[in-house]
Amino acid sequence: MSSEKSVWMHIGAGSFHRAHQAWYLHKLMEQGDDSWSIALGNIRDDANALLSALRAQNGEYVLETVSPKGERQYETITSIRKVLPWDKEISALIKQGADKQTRVIAFTVTESGYYLTPEHELDCQQADIQSDLNGGIRTLYGALTHILKARVAQHGEPVTLLTCDNLRHNGERFRHGFLSFLKQKGEKALYDWVERETTSPNTMVDRITPRPTPDVAERVLAATGKKDNAPVMGESFIQWVIEDNFANGRPALENVGVELVDSVLPWEEAKIRILNATHSCIAWAGTLIGQSYIDESTNQPAIRRMAYDYVTEDVIPCLTPSPLDLEKYRDVVLARFGNPYIKDTNQRVAADGLSKIPGMVTPTLIGCYALGREPNATAVVPALFFLFLKRWAENALPYTYQDGVLQPDAVRAVFASPDPLAAWAADEALFAELAQSADFLALLRRTVRALEQWVKQPQKELAMA
Known part of the structure; x- marks a missing residue:
């Protein structure tokens, strides 16, 4: 040496x-x-x-x-x-x-x-x-x-x-x-x-x-x-x-x-869209139904199905072809999240959602529309975050939410507006060109309605309207 x-x-x-x-x-x-x-x-x-x-x-x-x-x-x-x-x-x-x-x-x-x-x-x-x-x-x-x-x-x-x-x-x-x-x-x-x-x-x-x-x-x-x-x-x-x-x-x-x-791109895209976005999806969904930990949230059948469908129906088509076995990667990720011995908190993983939506989720939304398909499974992720932020605005979250770019007055103004979802969906910082899309807003409305019903009966599968 x-x-x-x-x-x-x-x-x-x-x-x-x-x-x-x-x-x-x-x-x-x-x-x-x-x-x-x-x-x-x-x-x-x-x-x-x-x-x-x-x-x-x-x-x-x-x-x-x-x-x-x-x-x-x-x-x-x-x-x-x-x-x-x-x-x-x-x-x-x-x-x-x-x-x-x-x-x-x-x-x-x-x-x-x-x-x-x-x-x-x-x-x-x-x-x-x-x-x-x-x-x-x-x-x-x-x-x-x-x-x-x-x-x-x-x-x-x-x-x-x-x-x-x-x-x-x-x-x-x-x-x-x-x-x-x-x-x-x-x-x-x-x-x-x-x-x-x-x-x-x-x-x-x-x-x-x-x-x-x-x-x-x-x-x-x-x-x-x-x-x-x-x-x-x-x-x-x-x-x-x-x-x-x-x-x-x-x-x-x-x-x-x-x-x-030479290039990390295939690994990076798979990890950000399959692991990171799914992690946040599970944290927001689990918080909404009173769960504290990632493993218990992942092992809720309805939440696991949301995560599985998001990756299978929308992410994998957007990332194909790939040098990685994306189906295997999905299954390994969900197994890791379900590890009952890690006790990772929903609070830790739920943080920084205002940066995660544009960085980890919006590219798949846009990619699905580019493929000529409606991103029904991916829309669940920003819809969950919308309901999560609504709880934050109502001071109803069970923990302190940390977000490096959160502007509290601006977010509270969104939820005080006559149509909070329309105001939120129109934010180009979150949704880029989809902020101008009537189809995307309509999809979010259907998805939020379905999730509001699911939160009341979380033991049921998510039934999209």
Whole structure:
């Protein structure tokens, strides 16, 4: 092995990174390849308790995985060798990102964390973007501006800027948003350097990782004897597909099961439309009938049928031909969602619906109409979200709904209007050209009526009017 050590700096100290990318780097170390390690930090102060717990444990923690049959495994993950403390100036992130040994800067943000309009342009009206254009550090763009300016000043070595999230075309969309931000900010020299010396591969990541509950630490202690203050749990399934386009070297990820490909598009579309959209469909439907967890919602026959029909009747025709076995993928996804041992919450999966509808669902609606077919099964998904948002507007949800682009007054105005569904369906940010379609509005009306009846008697199959 090369004696030169390289650092993978990751921004975003959530559970997903520690159950996914950190696991892959750990498996490389297990093979004897310790040429890469992780430095982990956060832009905001909402992970300080976790970072402190990790620092006290030298970056180590136990990962619990559980299969659909209930088989649990425990691994001590050792790939995070440096935990970066948070301060308002993100000084530790800047110092590490500017270090020559740092060859990859990766990050995990939600769809709303890119601050893009429905046309995938940077939304400069957002308060956080406005703040960062004036020197703040509220967004990924503002943070990277500070980090990369320090890197250029010190040596200017290339670096890969790697997205690890569910945004479609995530590398391209991030790159366009970041370059737009730099242009708007007047950072011409940094703009030119980013264009020349960085790459932003598209990626597809997958592992269901709920927020850890106290019983995870209890099981870890019972199984391993370790008192872990930062354990994480996830399902046994894991997948990572990356465009092989790194600017300054990379770990030998292909040796631990990562798929390095020329284009992630087929995997990305299958995952976003079959897994992510279905996940949200189940969370919204389950919430409407009083369910708390994804597994119990998935195992409701009517909800499972909604998800199955959405994929089978509409998504698969839109994605055919595909190099993937889409029917098999559908069945694996539903089995994973029905895993009774994961206890993923509807609250976690229901979040950020205003970004998920245009990104994950509207492309299938439009695709069906382009094929000359009415998207009856897909219409269930936005119709469920409409009823879910109606509950939110009535303060009737059983939990706090989190959505990075939610404008409360605007949503309440929709539901206070004479025809809320017509006002909602006319939103081009959600439905693109379908916002002008009388046929689509009529389909939504029928679907919402049927769902309102189903919510009253959820044990019945959904009967479309």
